[in-house]
Amino acid sequence: AFDVLIVGGGPAGSAAAVYAARKGIDTGIAVERMGGQVNDTLSIENYISVLETDGPKFGAALEAQVRHYGVDIMSQQRAVELIPAAQPGGLVGVRMENGGVLQSRSVILSTGARWRNVNVPGEQEYKNKGVAYCPHCDGPLFKGKHVAVIGGGNSGVEAAIDLAGVVAHVTLIEFADQLKADAVLVAKLNSLPNVTVNVNAQTTEITGDGNKVDGLRFKDRVSGAEHTVALEGVFVQIGLVPNTEWLKGTVELSRFGEIVVDAKGHTNVPGVFGAGDCTTVPYKQIVIAAGDGAKAALSAFDYLIRTPLV
Ligand code: FAD
Numbered sequence: 001a002f003d004v005l006i007v008g009g010g011p012a013g014s015a016a017a018v019y020a021a022r023k024g025i026d027t028g029i030a031v032e033r034m035g036g037q038v039n040d041t042l043s044i045e046n047y048i049s050v051l052e053t054d055g056p057k058f059g060a061a062l063e064a065q066v067r068h069y070g071v072d073i074m075s076q077q078r079a080v081e082l083i084p085a086a087q088p089g090g091l092v093g094v095r096m097e098n099g100g101v102l103q104s105r106s107v108i109l110s111t112g113a114r115w116r117n118v119n120v121p122g123e124q125e126y127k128n129k130g131v132a133y134c135p136h137c138d139g140p141l142f143k144g145k146h147v148a149v150i151g152g153g154n155s156g157v158e159a160a161i162d163l164a165g166v167v168a169h170v171t172l173i174e175f176a177d178q179l180k181a182d183a184v185l186v187a188k189l190n191s192l193p194n195v196t197v198n199v200n201a202q203t204t205e206i207t208g209d210g211n212k213v214d215g216l217r218f219k220d221r222v223s224g225a226e227h228t229v230a231l232e233g234v235f236v237q238i239g240l241v242p243n244t245e246w247l248k249g250t251v252e253l254s255r256f257g258e259i260v261v262d263a264k265g266h267t268n269v270p271g272v273f274g275a276g277d278c279t280t281v282p283y284k285q286i287v288i289a290a291g292d293g294a295k296a297a298l299s300a301f302d303y304l305i306r307t308p309l310v
Contacts, residue, residue: 001091002028002072004300005104007079008243010036011286012276013110014062015293016300020108021069023301028072030079030094030102035059036112037277038286042128046137047286058286074102082107082250088270089310105309106271106300109247109259110293113277113284116239118150122206122213123236130213130233131206135159136285142167142233148216149173150203151237157181157189159237164192171229173201173218198227206234242278254280265296271307273300 004020006013009031020027033039041055050058066073083093083101091103115133117123123131132138139162147167149160152174158181160172172179172189177200179186189195200221207215207228215230242257252260252268259267259274261281267274275281275296276289 002026002104006108008110009034010112012289012293015290016108016297017066017071019294019297030074030077034063084269089307108296109274110276111243111278113240113242126208126213135162139166146231147233149235152179154181156237157185170195172197174199264299
C-alpha cells in the first residue's frame, strides 16, 4: 500500500506528488494522461516566473519532476471508484477501470475538469486558433480585436466584462431569452460601450479561413433569421465540468459536481484530500492548481503523522 496515492496528474496532482515524495513517504500517482489540461494549451504566459512556455513543454516538465523524485507513475489508468477506509487510519481503496484496486493510507483527488463544448462546426477545427475557453489565459492574445463570448451565465458575462477591457469589441451570444448572470454583472455589462448582447441566439457555426477563426454564425430563435458576425476570437463559456462523476455518493460534491474541500484540502472522507480544478477552490488556473496540490500533500502528510495505522 502507498502512504499517499494521487489520482490525476495535471498541475495539482504533479505538485502533490513532488511535495509528498520529498517527505520520503511512499507516493504513487494513477493518471489517465500526465499533464492534464495543459497538454491542450498552446501558450502559457501567466505561470509565475515563466515568461512564456507552451502546454506540451510544461506538461513534460511536470512529468520529469515527478519522475525525478521516484514517484510510482501508473499512466493510462482511469479511476472508477473510491472505497473509503472502514475506520480512520485504515486503508483507502481506489478501483481502476482495469479492475485492480490500489490501496493507500491517504488519497489525493486531483482529476481536474473539462470545458463544456458548444458542439458546432468549426469549434474543434479552430481550437487554439481563435476558439478559446479561458479569458484569463487567452484574453490578451485578442488585444484590439473583435471577439464573441458564447454563454450569458455568470462566467460568460464575467468573461465579456473582462474581455471588453482588453479587446476592441465583444459580442455576447445567449441561447435563452435573457442573461442568467447576477443582476449586478448584467448592469455592469450593459454599461460598457463596446459590448453587443444577443439573446435568443443559437450559435450554428464558427467559421474560419482554414488557419484561424474569421466569424460566427447564429440564428435568431424568435425570427429565425441567420446572422454572421466577422470576428477573430470566440470564447466558449457554457460551463466547466469537474471530472468527479466517479465520486458521486462517496465524497461530498457541490451542486456543480466539485469536490467540497476546506482551506487545507480535506474532503468529508477521512484520509481523502482534494486539489485543483476538480474541487470547490475558486479560480481554475495552473498556478492555483499547483499551489493547491502542494497544500493537499502537506495536509496528507500531517494526517499520516497524526493518525496511527489500523
Ligand atoms: P487537470 O489539468 O485537468 O488534470 C487532471 C488530471 O486528472 C489529468 O492528468 C487527467 O488525465 C486525470 N484524470 C481525470 N480523471 C481521471 C480518472 N478518473 N482517473 C485517473 N486520472 C484522471 N491555466 C492557466 O493558468 N494559464 C493558461 O494559459 C491556461 N490555458 C488553458 C488553455 C486551455 C485550452 C485549457 C483547457 C485550460 C487552460 N488553463 C490555463 C487552465 C489550466 O489548464 C487548469 O486550471 C489546470 O490544468 C488544472 O489543473 P488540475 O491538475 O487541477 O487538473
